[in-house]
Amino acid sequence: MGNDTNKKEHLLVIFYQDxxxxxxxxxxxxxxxxxxxxxxLGRAAVPKDILxxxxxxxxxxxxxxxxxxPNLKLVHFFNxxxxxxxxxxxxxxxxxxxxxxxGVAGPPMAEWTVMNWLTAAKGYDHMREAQRxxxxxxxxxxxxxxxxxxxxxxxxxxxSIGRQIGRLxxxxxxxxxxxxxxxxxxxxxxxxxxxxxxxxxxxxxSVPSSWHHGTDKASLHDFLALSLDHLVILLPRTPQxxxxxGVEEFKILSDNCSAKNxxxxxxxxxxxxxxxxxxxxxxxxxKSGQLSGAALDVTDPEPxxxxxxxxxxxxxxxxxxxxxxxxxxxxxxxxxxxMNIERLEKGEALINEFTRGKWH
Amino acid sequence: MGNDTNKKEHLLVIFYQDxxxxxxxxxxxxxxxxxxxxxxLGRAAVPKDILxxxxxxxxxxxxxxxxxxPNLKLVHFFNxxxxxxxxxxxxxxxxxxxxxxxGVAGPPMAEWTVMNWLTAAKGYDHMREAQRxxxxxxxxxxxxxxxxxxxxxxxxxxxSIGRQIGRLxxxxxxxxxxxxxxxxxxxxxxxxxxxxxxxxxxxxxSVPSSWHHGTDKASLHDFLALSLDHLVILLPRTPQxxxxxGVEEFKILSDNCSAKNxxxxxxxxxxxxxxxxxxxxxxxxxKSGQLSGAALDVTDPEPxxxxxxxxxxxxxxxxxxxxxxxxxxxxxxxxxxxMNIERLEKGEALINEFTRGKWH
Numbered sequence: 001m002g003n004d005t006n007k008k009e010h011l012l013v014i015f016y017q018d019x020x021x022x023x024x025x026x027x028x029x030x031x032x033x034x035x036x037x038x039x040x041l042g043r044a045a046v047p048k049d050i051l052x053x054x055x056x057x058x059x060x061x062x063x064x065x066x067x068x069x070p071n072l073k074l075v076h077f078f079n080x081x082x083x084x085x086x087x088x089x090x091x092x093x094x095x096x097x098x099x100x101x102x103g104v105a106g107p108p109m110a111e112w113t114v115m116n117w118l119t120a121a122k123g124y125d126h127m128r129e130a131q132r133x134x135x136x137x138x139x140x141x142x143x144x145x146x147x148x149x150x151x152x153x154x155x156x157x158x159x160s161i162g163r164q165i166g167r168l169x170x171x172x173x174x175x176x177x178x179x180x181x182x183x184x185x186x187x188x189x190x191x192x193x194x195x196x197x198x199x200x201x202x203x204x205x206s207v208p209s210s211w212h213h214g215t216d217k218a219s220l221h222d223f224l225a226l227s228l229d230h231l232v233i234l235l236p237r238t239p240q241x242x243x244x245x246g247v248e249e250f251k252i253l254s255d256n257c258s259a260k261n262x263x264x265x266x267x268x269x270x271x272x273x274x275x276x277x278x279x280x281x282x283x284x285x286x287k288s289g290q291l292s293g294a295a296l297d298v299t300d301p302e303p304x305x306x307x308x309x310x311x312x313x314x315x316x317x318x319x320x321x322x323x324x325x326x327x328x329x330x331x332x333x334x335x336x337x338x339m340n341i342e343r344l345e346k347g348e349a350l351i352n353e354f355t356r357g358k359w360h
Numbered sequence: 361m362g363n364d365t366n367k368k369e370h371l372l373v374i375f376y377q378d379x380x381x382x383x384x385x386x387x388x389x390x391x392x393x394x395x396x397x398x399x400x401l402g403r404a405a406v407p408k409d410i411l412x413x414x415x416x417x418x419x420x421x422x423x424x425x426x427x428x429x430p431n432l433k434l435v436h437f438f439n440x441x442x443x444x445x446x447x448x449x450x451x452x453x454x455x456x457x458x459x460x461x462x463g464v465a466g467p468p469m470a471e472w473t474v475m476n477w478l479t480a481a482k483g484y485d486h487m488r489e490a491q492r493x494x495x496x497x498x499x500x501x502x503x504x505x506x507x508x509x510x511x512x513x514x515x516x517x518x519x520s521i522g523r524q525i526g527r528l529x530x531x532x533x534x535x536x537x538x539x540x541x542x543x544x545x546x547x548x549x550x551x552x553x554x555x556x557x558x559x560x561x562x563x564x565x566s567v568p569s570s571w572h573h574g575t576d577k578a579s580l581h582d583f584l585a586l587s588l589d590h591l592v593i594l595l596p597r598t599p600q601x602x603x604x605x606g607v608e609e610f611k612i613l614s615d616n617c618s619a620k621n622x623x624x625x626x627x628x629x630x631x632x633x634x635x636x637x638x639x640x641x642x643x644x645x646x647k648s649g650q651l652s653g654a655a656l657d658v659t660d661p662e663p664x665x666x667x668x669x670x671x672x673x674x675x676x677x678x679x680x681x682x683x684x685x686x687x688x689x690x691x692x693x694x695x696x697x698x699m700n701i702e703r704l705e706k707g708e709a710l711i712n713e714f715t716r717g718k719w720h
Contacts, residue, residue, distance in 0.1 A: 107507045107508070107509045107532070107533060108482075108505075108507045111478050111481075111482065111507050111508065111532070112478075112482060114474070114478065115475065115478035115479060115482060115484060118471050118472075118474065118475035118478070119475060119479065119484065121471075122468075122471065122472060122475060122686075124475060124479065124484075125488060127677075127678075127679045127680075127682075128485060128677070130680070131671055131677070131678045131679075132671075134666040134667075134668075134671040134672075135666070136662070136663030136664055136680045137680055138680045138681070138682060143687075144687065145468075145682075145685050145686045145687065146686050146687050146688060147467045147468045147471050147686050147688060148467070148471065149467045149557055149559065149560060149688065150559075167531050168528070168531050168532065170531070170559075171527050171528050171530070171531035172467070172471070172528065172560075173467060173557065173558075173559040173560040197509055197533065198533075199509065199510075199530075199533040199534075200509060200532075200533040262687075302496070303496030304496055306494040306495075307494075308494075311491055311492075311494040312494075317487075317488070317491070318487075318491045319487045319491075320487075320490070320496045320497055320498045321498070322487075322498060322505075325505050326482075326505045326506050326507050327503075327504065327505065327506045327622075328506060328507060328509065
C-alpha cells in the first residue's frame with residue numbers, strides 16, 4: 001500500500017467481503033510496482049483524494065462516479081459476466097476500457113458441470129446415502145448407471161467456459177457441438193482470444209466436431225435438433241437471450257436426443273444466467289420426462305425462493321450460483337489484470353476486453 | 361439359440377444374475393453365427409451334452425471341469441481382474457486361452473474416480489444437503505473449494521483404466537505420472553495393447569509427463585515422493601501387492617504433496633483390490649491428516665463390515681465395488697469376445713489375453 005509517487009499505477013481493489021486470509025499478500029506480491037488501495041465494498045466510502053489518483057479499479061461491482069476518477073484508465077472485473085455493470089455511468093457513459101475475468105472460471109465451472117453429469121448418471125447420491133447407513137448395497141439402484149462415452153453435448157455459448165467443458169467432454173469420449181452468436185468458419189475465428197489458463201480449454205477451437213451459429217430461433221432450433229444428450233447453457237443475459245429456452249426448445253431437444261431409443265432423455269446444465277431459461281417450461285419438461293434432469297447453478301430469481309418446486313424435483317441439482325467459486329479464482333483474475341497493466345503500458349491490445357454493445 | 365451344426369462356435373454365456381431385459385437380444389445380435397447357450401450361474405447345472413459341444417465360455421466366474429469341455433478353446437471373462445479364477449483347474453491346469461474385459465471398464469471407472477475427486481473438492485455433498493433444505497446457501501462451506509488445475513496425479517498401474525483416468529486428468533489440466541511393473545522406455549512399450557473403446561484412453565501412452573516402474577519398494581517410494589496430490593491405486597491382487605501401500609508409503613506420499621504449502625494433503629483413490637492397501641494404515645493416515653481423503657470402491661474385506669470406522673470418516677467415499685458398473689458393460693465385453701472369436705478363426709493373436717503368471 002502507501003503512495004509511492006515513483007510507482008506507475010494506483011490500483012484500487014474492492015472486494016465484496018473481507019479478504020480471505022492470504023489474499024492481501026497475493027495482491028501485493030502480484031503488483032509490487034503499483035500503489036495499492038484495498039477496500040471492502042460498502043464498508044466505507046473510498047476517500048476522494050484516493051479516487052483522484054486511482055488509475056486501475058479491480059472489482060466485482062464497485063462503480064465510482066466517473067468525475068471522481070479522472071485518471072482511471074482500466075476497470076477490471078473479477079466477474080466473467082458483467083451484465084450487472086452495463087447500466088452504471090462508469091461503464092455506460094465513459095469509454096474507459098473494461099476487462100472481465102473470462103477464462104478464470106473455465107476450470108471450476110467445467111468441473112462443476114461434469115461433476116453433476118457424473119453424479120446424476122452414476123448413482124452418487126444413492127452411494128453416499130448407503131454409506132451413511134453403513135450398507136454395502138449393490139442393489140438395483142445402480143441398474144441405470146451409465147457413462148458418457150458416445151454421448152453428444154451441445155454447448156450453447158462456446159467461450160472460455162464452454163471450451164473447457166468441451167475439452168473434458170471430449171476426454172470423456174463425447175462428441176462436442178459448439179454454438180456461437182457469430183459465424184466461426186475460419187480457423188482464426190475459432191481461436192479463443194480470451195485469457196486461457198495453461199493446460200486447459202480449447203485454444204484453437206479444435207474440439208468441436210461441428211460448429212453452429214446464429215441469433216435467431218431457427219438457427220437455435222437446428223442446433224437443438226442435433227441429437228444431443230446434454231445441453232449446456234452458457235449464454236449471457238441480454239434482451240435477446242431472455243427466455244430463449246422454453247417449451248418449444250425443450251421439446252425439440254427431447255424429440256431428437258441420441259439416446260432416445262434407450263429411453264434416456266437430455267440433461268440440461270445451466271450455468272450463466274437463470275433468465276435465459278423459461279423456468280416454468282423447464283419444470284414442465286422435467287415433470288413430463290422430456291428431460292432426464294438438470295443441473296442449475298443459476299435460477300430465476302436468485303436466490304431461488306424456498307417454496308420453489310425445483311428444490312424437490314428428482315434429478316435436479318441446484319447450487320447457489322457458486323460454480324465458479326474456488327480458492328484459485330482471485331489469484332487467476334489478478335493474473336489477467338497484471339497482463340493487462342503490462343499491455344496498457346506497452347500500448348498493446350488488452351486481453352478479455354469487453355466490447356460495449358456486443359453479444360459475446 | 362438352438363444347435364445348428366453349420367454354426368462354427370458354441371458359445372456358453374453364464375451370468376451371475378438373471379439377464380437384464382434386452383441383454384439376451386444383445387447377445388444374439390452380436391453372435392448370429394454361433395450356437396448360444398445362456399445360463400444363470402448356480403441356478404441349474406449346465407447339461408454335460410451341452411458342455412461337450414461348447415467351444416467358448418463367457419462368464420464372471422463359472423468353471424466347468426476341464427474334462428467336461430473337450431472342445432473348449434477360449435474362456436472370456438466379463439471381469440477385468442480375474443484373480444478369483446487363477447486357482448481353478450480350468451485356468452490353472454489347462455492352457456486354454458483366457459481373455460478378460462480390460463478396457464471395458466476404463467470409462468466408468470475413470471468417471472467414478474474423477475466424480476469422487478470433484479465431489480470431494482467442490483463441496484458437492486454440502487450443496488445437495490442445502491438443496492434438501494431449500495437453502496440458497498453461499499456460506500463459508502465453500503471456502504476451501506478448489507479445482508484440479510495444476511495438480512499432480514500418480515497412477516499406480518497404468519493399464520486401460522489408468523489410461524482413461526490419465527486422459528481425464530490431463531483434460532482437467534493436471535500432470536500425470538504413470539507407474540508400471542515393467543519398464544516402458546520405448547514408444548512401442550508405452551502403447552496400450554488392450555481393447556480400447558474408441559475415443560477414450562491413451563493408446564500411445566502420450567499422456568504421462570513421466571513414467572516409472574518397478575516391483576520393489578524403493579521404486580515405489582521414489583514414485584510416491586513425486587509431489588503427488590492424487591494417488592490412484594490400480595494394482596491387481598497378487599502376493600507381491602498385498603499391503604503394498606502402508607504406513608511408510610502414506611507418509612512419503614503426504615510429506616511430498618505438491619499442495620503441501622497450501623495446507624492440502626493427498627487424496628487416495630483405490631479401485632482395484634482392497635488388499636493392496638493396509639487398511640489400518642489408511643485409516644490412521646486419514647485420522648492424522650496425512651491424507652485429505654480417500655475414495656474407495658474396494659475394501660478389505662468385502663463387504664466392508666457395518667461396524668468398520670471407514671464408513672463414518674469425513675472425506676472418505678465408499679462404494680460397493682461398483683465403479684465398473686454400467687449398462688454399457690456387458691455389450692462392450694461381448695465386443696471384445698466377438699473380436700477374439702474372429703481372431704481365433706483367423707489364427708491371429710488375441711486381444712486382452714491373460715498371460716498366466718505375469719504381474720500385469
